[in-house]
Amino acid sequence: DQQVKQNSPSLSVQEGRISILNCDYTNSMFDYFLWYKKYPAEGPTFLISISSIKDKNEDGRFTVFLNKSAKHLSLHIVPSQPGDSAVYFCAASASVSRKLQFGAGTQVVVTP
């Protein structure tokens, strides 16, 4: 039962433009959401998180938006850089359980 879904397996974007990654979830108990970046054969690197009491969180080039009514969150990367090329995972957890549920990931390729 996939409770966190990333429906776009890949995204190609030009350097300097905006990357928008989307994530949907089904479990209304989720109250903490995170985005991770991952290179092959390495552990995920934490990027940014958002609590369910907020609808937006910004950190440098990264902004996460949360729409609780739609059970949807998105990650915006502006401007995109070649070093951003990686797989991005959306994850969610509920306070009652620290188990992270991950989406399938989106492969981002930033072209010069």
Place this chain on the structure above:
Amino acid sequence: KAGVTQTPRYLIKTRGQQVTLSCSPISGHRSVSWYQQTPGQGLQFLFEYFSETQRNKGNFPGRFSGRQFSNSRSEMNVSTLELGDSALYLCASSQIQGAFGTDTQYFGPGTRLTVL
């Protein structure tokens, strides 16, 4: 502050053997979680330990077990290895100080296990 460390980084075993993986969390972090990543199933939660107690468990067979020590270091053990256990095993720690609530989990580099 040093990050999450995992040893060994690579491991090759044969079917039927058992294996123990080790994880040292970030200093001060008391919660340690384990995840399995495979191409087919993605990232899946194995279990979480807090204050030496298993708090949550994923949908894995009993061959997968773990423990946490008083210094928060954790080990996971897989017995009677199967070919399908080949995966990247990831450990994550978080600073959460209480039994409930949630916080950001920081991952180690993982242990790549290959079962022949």
